[in-house]
Each structure stands twice: as C-alpha cells, then as structure tokens.
Amino acid sequence: MTISPAEPTFDPRPSLQRVLLACLPGALALLWFNGGGLLVQLLLASASCCACEWLTRALRRQPAPQTENSLFALSPLAEGSGLVTAVLLALALPSYAPWWLTVSAAAFASLFGKSLFGGFGRNPFNPAMLGYAFALVAFPTQMVNWPTPGGSHGLLAGLQQIFGAGSGLADGWSQATALDSLKHNDRLTIDELFAQHAAFGAVGGRGTEWVNLAFLAGGLYLLQQKVIRWHAPVGMLGALFVISLLCWNGSGSDSNGSPLLHLFSGASMLAAFFIITEPVSGAGSDRSRLYFGIGVGLLTYVIRTWGGYPDGVAFAVLLINLCVPSLERLAALRGRGATQ
Incomplete structure (x- = not known):
C-alpha cells in the first residue's frame, strides 16, 4: 500500500x-x-x-x-x-x-x-x-x-x-504478560517460568501465541492482495529473530527469551503487518521499507530486553519514523551504487 x-x-x-x-x-x-x-x-x-x-x-x-x-x-x-x-x-x-x-x-x-x-x-x-x-x-x-x-x-x-x-x-x-514476567524474572529458569506462570503458553505468551498467529494470517492475506509489500514485515521479523537468537543465553534465570517467544508474544505480528506497513509515516521504496523493518525489529528487542517497557513496539516504530528521510537517502545511495 x-x-x-x-x-x-x-x-x-x-x-x-x-x-x-x-x-x-x-x-x-x-x-x-x-x-x-x-x-x-x-x-x-x-x-x-x-x-x-x-x-x-x-x-x-x-x-x-x-x-x-x-x-x-x-x-x-x-x-x-x-x-x-x-x-x-x-x-x-x-x-x-x-x-x-x-x-x-x-x-x-x-x-x-x-x-x-x-x-x-x-x-x-x-x-x-x-x-x-x-x-x-x-x-x-x-x-x-x-x-x-x-x-x-x-x-x-x-x-x-x-x-x-x-x-x-x-x-x-x-x-503480568509473558514479556513483563520475563523482564522482571531473576530466579526462575525459562522452563520453570513456562511451567509455573499462567502467562506463558507453549512457545510464547498464553493466548498471545494464537493472537499473533491470527494476525500473521491476516498479514499474509494483505500480502496476497498486494495491499502491502513484504519488505517491512520480513525486515522486522527477521531482525527480531536474528538478534533474539544471537542474544539468547539459554534457559537460565537471566535468559532474554528465545526467538519464538519474541515472535509470538506481545504485538510482534500486529506491528509487522499492520503498523509498520502504514504507508504515510513509513518508508516509500522497497529497500527503505526493508531498512525500516530491520530498525523496528532491532529496537523492539532492545527495549524489551534492556529498556523500561516490556513490549517496545510503539516506541520503536515512532523512533524509526524519525529516521525515514535518512533511510530513504541511504536506500537511494545503495541503489545507485548497485547500478554502477
């Protein structure tokens, strides 16, 4: 769109x-x-x-x-x-x-x-x-x-x-949500959290796993209908997966959570397919959309893990909104470089 x-x-x-x-x-x-x-x-x-x-x-x-x-x-x-x-x-x-x-x-x-x-x-x-x-x-x-x-x-x-x-x-x-419980956990292992805390489901937040799957289905429909393009959602979800995988420190009490937990908890899929694809405040070109999604994914993880809020989607989106002109210029420079 x-x-x-x-x-x-x-x-x-x-x-x-x-x-x-x-x-x-x-x-x-x-x-x-x-x-x-x-x-x-x-x-x-x-x-x-x-x-x-x-x-x-x-x-x-x-x-x-x-x-x-x-x-x-x-x-x-x-x-x-x-x-x-x-x-x-x-x-x-x-x-x-x-x-x-x-x-x-x-x-x-x-x-x-x-x-x-x-x-x-x-x-x-x-x-x-x-x-x-x-x-x-x-x-x-x-x-x-x-x-x-x-x-x-x-x-x-x-x-x-x-x-x-x-x-x-x-x-x-x-x-408390799964992300909030994970952020403030200092004594239970991940396995113990999933076993003892009602907020956790199979791989992410209880209930929010299915909610995220439902928004994923809706996002795939938008892609099929060509209402949105794939670059921003793939950039965000890919960056969120990669950084959470690189920073995943096992199942100890100081764990930051697995990639699946981050993908299927909070507002991950809602953000990927419905928020960052908003056409006016988002990026314009395909390359800049990809950069936009990557920036939101990285910032979301940073805020969730080390920031003051359990789900950093809103602040990540607003901060990257500020960067759209720079992302557009970077995409244009990379595009010209690729054609030379």
Whole structure:
C-alpha cells in the first residue's frame, strides 16, 4: 500500500477495507481469550477518532466528505484512515482499560497524530502508535492491567471495569504478560517460568501465541492482495529473530527469551503487518521499507530486553519514523551504487 505523504492521488478506500478485514482474525482471537471488553474499546476508539476528525474539519471550515467518497459510504468515516487508526489502537490497548484512557488515547492519535500535521496523508508518525505511547507514558498503572487469557470475563463485569463501576480489576482478571514476567524474572529458569506462570503458553505468551498467529494470517492475506509489500514485515521479523537468537543465553534465570517467544508474544505480528506497513509515516521504496523493518525489529528487542517497557513496539516504530528521510537517502545511495 503506497500513499504519498502529500495529498493521496488515488482512492485509498479499497486498501483500507482490506486492512480492516485482515484485522478480523486477530480481533476474534483477542475476543476469544480476553472477552467482550475489546468490543467496547473498538466502539470507544472509533467514536473518538471520528468525532475528532469531524471537529477538526468543522474548525477548519472544510466541507464534509461526500457519501460516495467515504468508507462504506458513511460520511462520518471520511476516507477511512481514522477508523483504521482507531481499530489498530483498540487492538493494542488492554481490553478492559478505563473508558477515559481509550478516549484520550484515540483523541491524541487523531489530533496530534494527523490533524496537527494537516490531516490524512501528511502525518510523519504512526497515529495509532502515537496514541498508544501517550497512554503508556501518561497512564502507566492502567496500561499494565492486561486480562488473564481465558478468564471468566463476563460482559456485565467487563462494562463495570471499563466504566468505573467496579473497584479495579479483581483477582483472576488481570496478570503480568509473558514479556513483563520475563523482564522482571531473576530466579526462575525459562522452563520453570513456562511451567509455573499462567502467562506463558507453549512457545510464547498464553493466548498471545494464537493472537499473533491470527494476525500473521491476516498479514499474509494483505500480502496476497498486494495491499502491502513484504519488505517491512520480513525486515522486522527477521531482525527480531536474528538478534533474539544471537542474544539468547539459554534457559537460565537471566535468559532474554528465545526467538519464538519474541515472535509470538506481545504485538510482534500486529506491528509487522499492520503498523509498520502504514504507508504515510513509513518508508516509500522497497529497500527503505526493508531498512525500516530491520530498525523496528532491532529496537523492539532492545527495549524489551534492556529498556523500561516490556513490549517496545510503539516506541520503536515512532523512533524509526524519525529516521525515514535518512533511510530513504541511504536506500537511494545503495541503489545507485548497485547500478554502477
């Protein structure tokens, strides 16, 4: 999916519709393991992003999008980029995050991620990851309340958690993620962690293994449909695999985790196929896309292993967004060198 940083020169709606369709397997997997809270987060994030886009157009006195030029022929959705941002943000946030956190993150993603720079086609940063990073920095306590996969998460109880009718996540509702448990482990071997800690599954995080496989399936669909190209996903996943293999120090208590654990925990597949392939803030040429993916993969591992956050995808993407002009110049120089 290639969209110019300037005003788009073709209709982006078919590609965005396929992106939303490709998100469906991962969203269904998250619903299966985490319960119906995700549906509420999707509604909150979508309504917030659409409201912010409408408000921005009204303040700028821009005409409302025509129905025939809007995603799914719904004028409030405009060309659809706001809805895609909202969906990706909601998929990345904890399923039972407080409603105000989701609304704040979505508003920040829309206003500071796109509107501040002139709207769709001009954003230098990935809007969904900008909203996620804002939530992580501003509300760190709420962002660690990840639901226990397969727990008894009733819809009514979930609504109480999201809208503040409860008194915080009850026992059995939340736990540390596999990456968080690995980062703070100082006494158990990897085998003991997998055997004793409920957050671990067969090779990665319990539940997140299947969620990552589902997003991988959706990503392969996007590749088959030629919505995205292979360079950025292969660069990220390849770099994450190689560096985690080189730094893998066995199964001792100081282990950084196996390559499979890093590939199938956290937001690895969501980032590889849906985040770093965002066409506006990402790289433009095939070679620079490959460099972009490699940079995100390396930084993700560095932040996960030695940084202050268990999953470094959001900060890795935003930092490499800053490097896109340099990556483009490097790719151009390498391309000219290869033809001489």
